[in-house]
Amino acid sequence: MDKLPKIGIPVIIIIIILIIVIAKSAVTIDSGEAGVLYKTFKNGVVTDEPPMGEGFHIVAPWNKVFVYEVRQQELFEKMRVLSSNGLEILIEASAWYEPVYKDLGNLHQSLGENYLQRVIQPAIRSAARSVVGRYTPEQLYSSKRDAIQDEIFAETKVILEKQYVQLNEVLVRDVTLPNTIKEAIERKLRQEQESLEYEFRLVTASKEAEKVRIEAQGKADANRILSASLTDKILQDKGIDATVQLSQSPNSKVIVVGGGESGLPLILGNN
Known part of the structure; x- marks a missing residue:
């Protein structure tokens, strides 16, 4: 077997190194995602430039790219909170959220990839405790569900606006009361x-x-x-009118004018 030329080995090594470098440098960002660039030898996380968008990117092999989902996501929470009179209420709620795209670098720098556990869950739980604590179980069961949903959303949104996270909606899916309280409310x-x-x-x-x-x-x-208003004259006139009408009927046979009392006509039938 012919030996490889001496120049061939260095070329092969260079090619292998290039392949490794390109593999480490190539970054593909999928749809609905964005990348945060971390420069190892220059100021770390890049916060003064837009995030890296979808598609194929080449970065220096000593740098890193942290990929975030930037589509709307859902957090489902079951929370046990206290009503205004100290009774334990179980609330099931969903929060729709997404990171603020232009502040993705700041989000990564301040909270990191687990920002959901660090800020969103504590925020919605705190807001739920605060809001539910203002209402009685009866209000929560009947007329105030929409109100607590809106108030939880408003209070959570205020917290998250300072944390580079956008809250789109909070939906209270269910409010569960202790059975004894629920039965008493339904009975009332x-x-x-x-x-x-x-x-x-x-x-x-x-x-x-x-x-x-x-x-x-x-x-x-x-x-x-x-x-x-009835006088004798009026009665007589009405009697005469009736006589005329009856005289035209095939059932009337004999009419004696002036034969009745008060001078009214007397009507004799078939018999």
Whole structure:
């Protein structure tokens, strides 16, 4: 076997070294991610330049690139907190968050890659304890869920704005009370509903009775006015009108004009 030329070995070594250097220097950043450059021999973390975007990058082999996900992410938390009267409440909530893209270098320098555990979880837990502590279990169970969701979001957002993290939304998925408290609240709500229904029936009955009374009073007033306005002459005229109409009916046979009392017509039928 022919021996390699003396110049061949150094070339092979150089090629191997180049391959290793390129491999260590090549950085690929996937979609939804960004890179923070750390310069070993110059000031460390780069904070005065935009993060490295998606795609292929070449960096010096002695430098490092820390890759962060910059898409919106979700944190799901189960928290045990105390209500205003000291009862333990279980809250299930989700927080939607993402790192502030332009401040990714500052985030890496101040908090590092585990910023979720260092700042986001403590922030949302602190806000939840603060907000829930202002309400009673009954308020949390019925009418204040949207309010505590908005307040937890507002308080958490204030904390995270100083930590290079953007909070997009907080969703309170469930509020669980102790069974005894939950049953007592449900029983009270049922009683209140039954009381409201009873009051509604009373009001409806009262209105119906008032309607009947007004109708009866109206009829009585109408009859009184009619009685006062009827004279013998009017009755006679109405009797004559009725006689004319009845005379045109096939069922009427004999009509004696002036045959009845008060001079009204007397009508004789078939029999």
